Amino acid sequence: MIRTLAVVGTGLIGTSVALAAARRGVTVHLLDADASAVxxxxxxxxxxxxxxxxxxxxxxxxxxxxxxxxxxxxxxARGLAHSYTDVASVKAGPExxxxxxxxxxxxxxxxxxxxxxxxxxxxxxxxxxFKDRVWVLTPSRLTSKPTFDRALDLIALCxxxxxxxxxxxxxxxxxxxxxxxxxMASLIAARLGGRSPVTAxxxxxxxxxxxxxxxxxxxxxxxxxxxxxxxxxxxxxxxQTDLTELLTAVGELSLRDPRHRARSRQxxxxxxxxxxxxxxxxxxxxxxxxxxxTAHVDVxxxxxxxxxxxxxxxxxxxxxxxxxxxxxxxxQGPDGPLVIRFELAADExxxxxxxxxxxxxxxxxxxxxxxETELALVGLPV
Amino acid sequence: MIRTLAVVGTGLIGTSVALAAARRGVTVHLLDADASAVxxxxxxxxxxxxxxxxxxxxxxxxxxxxxxxxxxxxxxARGLAHSYTDVASVKAGPExxxxxxxxxxxxxxxxxxxxxxxxxxxxxxxxxxFKDRVWVLTPSRLTSKPTFDRALDLIALCxxxxxxxxxxxxxxxxxxxxxxxxxMASLIAARLGGRSPVTAxxxxxxxxxxxxxxxxxxxxxxxxxxxxxxxxxxxxxxxQTDLTELLTAVGELSLRDPRHRARSRQxxxxxxxxxxxxxxxxxxxxxxxxxxxTAHVDVxxxxxxxxxxxxxxxxxxxxxxxxxxxxxxxxQGPDGPLVIRFELAADExxxxxxxxxxxxxxxxxxxxxxxETELALVGLPV
Numbered sequence: 001m002i003r004t005l006a007v008v009g010t011g012l013i014g015t016s017v018a019l020a021a022a023r024r025g026v027t028v029h030l031l032d033a034d035a036s037a038v039x040x041x042x043x044x045x046x047x048x049x050x051x052x053x054x055x056x057x058x059x060x061x062x063x064x065x066x067x068x069x070x071x072x073x074x075x076x077a078r079g080l081a082h083s084y085t086d087v088a089s090v091k092a093g094p095e096x097x098x099x100x101x102x103x104x105x106x107x108x109x110x111x112x113x114x115x116x117x118x119x120x121x122x123x124x125x126x127x128x129x130f131k132d133r134v135w136v137l138t139p140s141r142l143t144s145k146p147t148f149d150r151a152l153d154l155i156a157l158c159x160x161x162x163x164x165x166x167x168x169x170x171x172x173x174x175x176x177x178x179x180x181x182x183x184m185a186s187l188i189a190a191r192l193g194g195r196s197p198v199t200a201x202x203x204x205x206x207x208x209x210x211x212x213x214x215x216x217x218x219x220x221x222x223x224x225x226x227x228x229x230x231x232x233x234x235x236x237x238x239x240q241t242d243l244t245e246l247l248t249a250v251g252e253l254s255l256r257d258p259r260h261r262a263r264s265r266q267x268x269x270x271x272x273x274x275x276x277x278x279x280x281x282x283x284x285x286x287x288x289x290x291x292x293x294t295a296h297v298d299v300x301x302x303x304x305x306x307x308x309x310x311x312x313x314x315x316x317x318x319x320x321x322x323x324x325x326x327x328x329x330x331x332q333g334p335d336g337p338l339v340i341r342f343e344l345a346a347d348e349x350x351x352x353x354x355x356x357x358x359x360x361x362x363x364x365x366x367x368x369x370x371x372e373t374e375l376a377l378v379g380l381p382v
Numbered sequence: 383m384i385r386t387l388a389v390v391g392t393g394l395i396g397t398s399v400a401l402a403a404a405r406r407g408v409t410v411h412l413l414d415a416d417a418s419a420v421x422x423x424x425x426x427x428x429x430x431x432x433x434x435x436x437x438x439x440x441x442x443x444x445x446x447x448x449x450x451x452x453x454x455x456x457x458x459a460r461g462l463a464h465s466y467t468d469v470a471s472v473k474a475g476p477e478x479x480x481x482x483x484x485x486x487x488x489x490x491x492x493x494x495x496x497x498x499x500x501x502x503x504x505x506x507x508x509x510x511x512f513k514d515r516v517w518v519l520t521p522s523r524l525t526s527k528p529t530f531d532r533a534l535d536l537i538a539l540c541x542x543x544x545x546x547x548x549x550x551x552x553x554x555x556x557x558x559x560x561x562x563x564x565x566m567a568s569l570i571a572a573r574l575g576g577r578s579p580v581t582a583x584x585x586x587x588x589x590x591x592x593x594x595x596x597x598x599x600x601x602x603x604x605x606x607x608x609x610x611x612x613x614x615x616x617x618x619x620x621x622q623t624d625l626t627e628l629l630t631a632v633g634e635l636s637l638r639d640p641r642h643r644a645r646s647r648q649x650x651x652x653x654x655x656x657x658x659x660x661x662x663x664x665x666x667x668x669x670x671x672x673x674x675x676t677a678h679v680d681v682x683x684x685x686x687x688x689x690x691x692x693x694x695x696x697x698x699x700x701x702x703x704x705x706x707x708x709x710x711x712x713x714q715g716p717d718g719p720l721v722i723r724f725e726l727a728a729d730e731x732x733x734x735x736x737x738x739x740x741x742x743x744x745x746x747x748x749x750x751x752x753x754e755t756e757l758a759l760v761g762l763p764v
Binding site: 040042043116134163165170180183184186187188189191195198199201203208215219226230240244253265269272275276278281283304308327328338 | 424430547551564566608611628661710
């Protein structure tokens with residue numbers, strides 16, 4: 001296990017790693033070019049600003065992707081640590097630079113925890129930032145076993161879910177799931193600039209959610225996009241093609257041209273349906289990389305106004321979370337019972353059934369039949 | 383005040399309106415072509431499925447925008463209500479149709495409450511869905527004063543914030559703040575389709591937030607986009623131009639061409655910064671259309687590891703919400719005190735200062751100086 005850790009860069013991610021490790025008894029040394037960031041992290045209890053007297057077990061380089069190889073070379077020359085990892089959201093470019101320039105590339109393994117917050121800096125740090133979050137490791141062809149194992153130890157300390165990918169596959173995927181969506185959100189947000197205050201009145205929760213990622217620090221994100229520019233350009237080109245098709249459909253609908261109307265409407269609905277289907281295919285967020293089993297709880301209720309509202313209130317008070325879906329199964333005949341079916345995570349279903357029954361509700365089906373959902377994990381190195 | 387209400391269309395919005403009105407003692411009649419939707423709304427306590435024996439004070443048409451004029455004509459012929467309003471998110475097209483076709487267009491006023499949920503249908507309804515939310519009314523040149531006043535009564539019953547706009551200005555704005563963002567989110571989400579399960583591992587909270595709106599029902603959204611097609615096409619055209627410029631910058635960065643590198647990086651940072659600035663200029667979401675005053679609370683702390691974490695924990699336990707920002711004001715000299723400044727809504731600052739002081743913290747500045755932020759409301763008809 002890791003006993004000593006150095007964190008280079010005490011922003012949101014670096015300080016969160018330091019807090020998680022410090023709370024598990026690891027001695028953490030904090031380094032940052034910005035003295036006030038180190039001081040803030042120290043005041044938070046994330047570790048000490050004093051440099052280590054001998055090399056630590058592992059150093060985490062929490063710096064922008066373009067700086068990873070330089071900081072690694074520099075710190076290896078000073079003998080900061082036995083092993084090194086980073087937390088940048090781009091992996092192939094830094095890996096190439098490390099292989100080309102670092103004195104001991106065997107002592108480095110790339111890493112990317114999928115966690116972040118709207119806010120940045122050490123004050124936004126939380127020791128549980130990585131709990132149940134995917135943390136990708138991208139070992140190069142030279143990464144040594146002890147270095148890989150130390151990075152795994154760190155992920156375990158932080159409560160993350162270790163996952164292994166090749167750096168190139170990682171970058172191609174995050175261009176699609178993170179970098180291009182960020183840029184599209186920035187384009188949409190920037191269009192608000194310079195408009196009258198009336199516009200802000202019509203900004204609802206949907207717009208706020210859709211553009212939240214665009215609040216990220218502009219200089220850090222320029223560095224990220226630049227380091228992954230080829231993959232990002234590929235996704236943007238595909239989106240541009242999609243947008244042109246979409247614009248053709250919407251443009252034809254605006255002309256109210258009856259010849260193309262049915263086809264344009266079909267194209268528009270098709271796009272919207274593909275989006276919905278792709279999102280519904282994603283595993284539930286709380287469950288981490290493995291989709292949770294789901295189960296049903298069926299309850300018979302009297303057909304009285306307000307009876308359903310009373311049941312839903314009891315269910316919410318009994319711990320049925322926001323992802324719980326309730327649906328009425330209307331009876332076939334006029335005299336059949338009215339059944340409300342709850343669909344929720346299997347491990348919550350037993351509790352809900354018990355609590356509803358003890359509150360006097362007529363629970364007709366305990367969660368015995370379960371829908372098994374499976375998602376293969378990618379080469380966990382355990 | 384309204385004593386009787388009819389709701390035509392018992393989906394999410396219609397049922398939420400009905401629940402809010404029923405809880406305030408209004409007699410609510412529920413109508414929907416889908417019998418099980420009406421039955422579910424009735425079971426929730428949203429009103430009665432029985433038709434009214436005489437015209438109700440106000441009928442709310444909670445139907446897709448393309449159906450508003452037809453449903454209005456139909457219900458006016460049956461004498462359902464004295465006045466009518468709708469809740470569709472597009473206003474100019476339906477208004478044109480109402481003026482052209484309705485028997486009594488004076489008895490109609492367009493409406494659009496800015497509230498929604500990821501989930502649809504009556505089971506997702508909540509009586510507080512509209513609380514503190516902007517609710518736009520778009521009176522036509524023929525709308526009568528009694529009809530306008532009844533719509534205002536309804537908004538008051540629901541706890542909404544009444545706002546008045548011209549239907550055309552409304553549609554141009556929501557194309558930018560709602561319809562185009564929805565389509566862009568759909569484009570991004572649809573790109574996930576058909577990819578390997580590994581992709582889902584790298585889908586973080588940012589992607590989920592950015593694409594949440596794209597989960598909306600595809601057929602309803604086709605209707606919305608089609609009814610506002612000209613305005614939406616205008617915004618998409620502008621976004622296409624922006625995307626082309628962005629792609630030029632990212633493409634040049636991917637070629638690592640030193641000639642264009644500095645300029646491309648500058649263009650990219652500029653876009654990201656414009657997005658951040660536009661989002662930061664939005665008023666805080668909880669405060670509704672009027673931005674809240676902000677105030678400071680300054681606390682002196684001892685410079686000990688963990689001391690800041692202890693203060694932040696106390697502040698969170700004292701009701702400092704997630705929008706509260708804390709920043710250290712580092713002393714100029716080596717012996718100056720270390721001050722932590724909290725920035726939060728003025729009406730929360732007094733409470734926080736008191737609670738921190740009574741928990742033993744050294745509160746050096748009570749919230750006396752306030753930053754006044756003003757946002758003009760648009761012609762409230764009061």
